Amino acid sequence: MLRDTTASASPRCEMDHGSGVQWDAFYGPKYNVVSNFCNGKTENDLVPLVWYVDMEGIRKTTVNQRSPPVTPGIYENYEVRLEWAPQEPFNSNTCLRTCLEAFQDVASSPCGHTGGEGNAMAKNGTWDVGCGNYSWSISRYEHISSSSRDFNQQTQTSLYQASSSVLAPTLLHAG
DSSP, X not given: OOOOTTOOSSOEEOTTOEEEEEHHHHBOSSOBSSHHHHHHHTTOTTSOEEEEEOTTOOBOOXXXXXXXXXXXXXXXXEEEEEEEEEOXXXXXXXXXXXXXXXXXXXXXXXXXXXXXXXXXXXXXXXXXXXXXXXXXXXXXXXXXXXXXHHHHHHHHHHHHHHXXXXXXXXXXXXX
């Protein structure tokens, strides 16, 4: 295997921006979010690939003191963006890691051990493995509950009624 001079020995990430997702939920012995992505990537290494996956590694549509044990359910509000960008010209002989090896090493590197307890994945990062770059970003999103929508709708209705009652007397006297 030839070593490419652009490859880096380890992934790069911002250690002060933890994602809130434990490293062993990202890539651990029981759960990992990257397997399906890596299987899809190996179909054609020459094609750039971006997937958004849930915490069970299932591809999503683009329209949308001691560590506790890892269960994907506690991360239902998280989304992971996984990316492969092959180097041009592509030469598989310069790859230092397979997709699975790269993400496993990311999880066990300092990028997988940020935060106060040292067990959270970095929010984002990238790794040049010689033949291309693997990168990830982890986002948390909030679901808008029906009670929040109802409150917003009631507030807008109240504001409309208040503005209508202020304008109504003015319109009546205009005639």
